[in-house]
Amino acid sequence: MRVGIIGGGVAGLAAAYHLTKEGHFAEVFEQAPFLGGQASTFDVFGGRLERGYHHLFVSDTDITELIHELGLGGKLEWLESSVGFYHGGRVWDFASPMDLLRFKPLSFLQRIRVGLWTLKLQKTGHYRKYETVTAKDWLSKRMGKKGFEVIWEPLLRGKFGDFHDKIGMTWIWNKVTLRVASRKGAGQVEHLGYPMGSFGEVIDVLEQRIIQQGGAVHTSASVSKIVESDGTATSLEVQLDGSETERRGYDAVIATTPSYVFTRLAPPMPKEYQDKLEGISYLSAVLMVLVLDRQFTNKYWLNIADPDMPFVALIEHTNLIDRKLYGGKHILYISNYPSRDSELYKMPAEELMDLFVPHLQKINPDFDRSWVIEHHHHRVDGAQPIVGINYGAGIPDHRTPLTGLYLANTTQIYPEDRGTNYSVRMGKQVAQMVLDDAGSGISPAK
Numbered sequence: 001m002r003v004g005i006i007g008g009g010v011a012g013l014a015a016a017y018h019l020t021k022e023g024h025f026a027e028v029f030e031q032a033p034f035l036g037g038q039a040s041t042f043d044v045f046g047g048r049l050e051r052g053y054h055h056l057f058v059s060d061t062d063i064t065e066l067i068h069e070l071g072l073g074g075k076l077e078w079l080e081s082s083v084g085f086y087h088g089g090r091v092w093d094f095a096s097p098m099d100l101l102r103f104k105p106l107s108f109l110q111r112i113r114v115g116l117w118t119l120k121l122q123k124t125g126h127y128r129k130y131e132t133v134t135a136k137d138w139l140s141k142r143m144g145k146k147g148f149e150v151i152w153e154p155l156l157r158g159k160f161g162d163f164h165d166k167i168g169m170t171w172i173w174n175k176v177t178l179r180v181a182s183r184k185g186a187g188q189v190e191h192l193g194y195p196m197g198s199f200g201e202v203i204d205v206l207e208q209r210i211i212q213q214g215g216a217v218h219t220s221a222s223v224s225k226i227v228e229s230d231g232t233a234t235s236l237e238v239q240l241d242g243s244e245t246e247r248r249g250y251d252a253v254i255a256t257t258p259s260y261v262f263t264r265l266a267p268p269m270p271k272e273y274q275d276k277l278e279g280i281s282y283l284s285a286v287l288m289v290l291v292l293d294r295q296f297t298n299k300y301w302l303n304i305a306d307p308d309m310p311f312v313a314l315i316e317h318t319n320l321i322d323r324k325l326y327g328g329k330h331i332l333y334i335s336n337y338p339s340r341d342s343e344l345y346k347m348p349a350e351e352l353m354d355l356f357v358p359h360l361q362k363i364n365p366d367f368d369r370s371w372v373i374e375h376h377h378h379r380v381d382g383a384q385p386i387v388g389i390n391y392g393a394g395i396p397d398h399r400t401p402l403t404g405l406y407l408a409n410t411t412q413i414y415p416e417d418r419g420t421n422y423s424v425r426m427g428k429q430v431a432q433m434v435l436d437d438a439g440s441g442i443s444p445a446k
């Protein structure tokens with residue numbers, strides 16, 4: 001079979017890897033000059049770093065298996081994480097159940113109540129009972145208004161902004177179970193995985209393998225149209241490195257772009273499918289990566305539970321990963337998830353820095369702008385699907401109404417939330433779906 005793949009992020013590359021491993025031809029088109037999409041990297045003081053912070057949870061078995069299969073297992077390390085919670089002008093330790101018991105902003109009874117319900121949540125193996133209720137309603141009813149307002153509401157606001165009260169309880173259930181699965185040892189401390197040398201190395205080896213297995217991978221290669229004939233996707237219109245648009249024919253096409261890009265590329269879809277594509281919205285991510293000459297805090301992950309701060313989390317990468325990889329420098333991500341039309345999203349890097357610095361000084365009063373050796377500003381569109389109630393029913397199928405055209409994007413990852421692990425899983429599953437359909441005569445195959 002010949003399969004055209006739109007997008008050279010983790011899902012597109014995982015699909016191409018599987019198809020070429022099975023003896024088929026896959027051709028990947030990535031519009032950016034680099035591969036990896038949301039998990040792509042850039043160079044920092046001799047090391048490679050993700051544009052947006054990245055780590056793995058212990059439950060991320062699909063990507064872990066892939067990393068081993070690619071011969072990079074020796075590079076994957078599981079490290080003790082440190083989590084903090086900035087509330088009321090100070091940083092609280094927030095990594096283990098004991099930390100919750102010591103968390104004074106809630107009364108002792110409130111802490112017990114939050115702890116017991118969190119434990120119950122962790123023990124619930126299935127998400128369906130949470131599908132129809134918002135996180136706000138479920139959590140404030142069980143954990144109390146104060147417990148919700150102090151702990152959960154800032155987290156929901158941070159990730160989903162104005163949509164925070166619309167988010168389904170399934171999303172929280174998933175986050176809680178993931179984090180617990182990553183806790184190890186008597187202290188129940190969270191351990192996170194990271195491929196030393198960055199996710200960029202995994203992407204590089206994936207590309208090499210696809211090519212060795214007979215596939216093709218193009219960067220700076222933008223797909224402008226999915227062409228159909230008699231209800232079947234037959235070819236792609238692509239522009240390679242700014243040259244003339246050309247048409248390439250395939251037996252099947254897998255699109256891994258966000259849904260709002262897919263609707264621009266694909267022929268008009270039947271209403272029911274189109275409604276699903278348009279029914280799920282996304283938030284973007286705005287990231288400022290500071291390269292510092294000293295440590296900012298001693299936490300890897302610091303949740304910011306203060307609505308007046310213009311960021312929702314600080315991730316000090318070098319509190320998890322050895323800073324020797326970055327010439328001894330310290331790396332701090334400042335993260336937020338605004339909508340594309342927000343002021344924050346549009347703000348240029350220098351203005352963002354002016355906005356952030358006084359707030360960073362509230363968290364660490366010693367902090368001075370002179371600590372910043374360099375800063376890097378990244379925006380990621382389509383970074384986070386907004387996961388409302390009854391989300392599952394609104395997910396578009398991987399098999400689109402057009403024969404031979406498949407969609408594999410982050411809106412279809414559920415009940416889990418987007419993540420490299422699930423893009424690996426989905427890429428492989430959809431690639432196999434293409435092969436199965438070809439075998440059973442659902443789509444044309446050679």
Ligand SMILES: Cc1cc2nc3c(=O)[nH]c(=O)nc-3n(C[C@H](O)[C@H](O)[C@H](O)COP(=O)(O)OP(=O)(O)OC[C@H]3O[C@@H](n4cnc5c(N)ncnc54)[C@H](O)[C@@H]3O)c2cc1C
Pocket residue numbers: 006007008009010011012029030031032036037038039052053054055056221222223224256257258261265285287380383408409410418419420421423
């Ligand atoms: C800030 C941030 C932090 C994250 N942290 C983690 C983490 O800690 N752990 C984790 O596992 N995951 C994390 N993720 C999520 C993870 O990176 C994504 O879920 C995953 O990489 C998505 O891969 P994908 O291939 O499905 O989509 P994408 O990476 O979005 O890939 C889609 C690709 O399609 C390309 N494309 C779009 N239109 C066209 C076109 N017309 N022609 C050609 N190409 C096109 C895009 O350029 C893009 O490269 C994080 C994401 C963000 C934004």
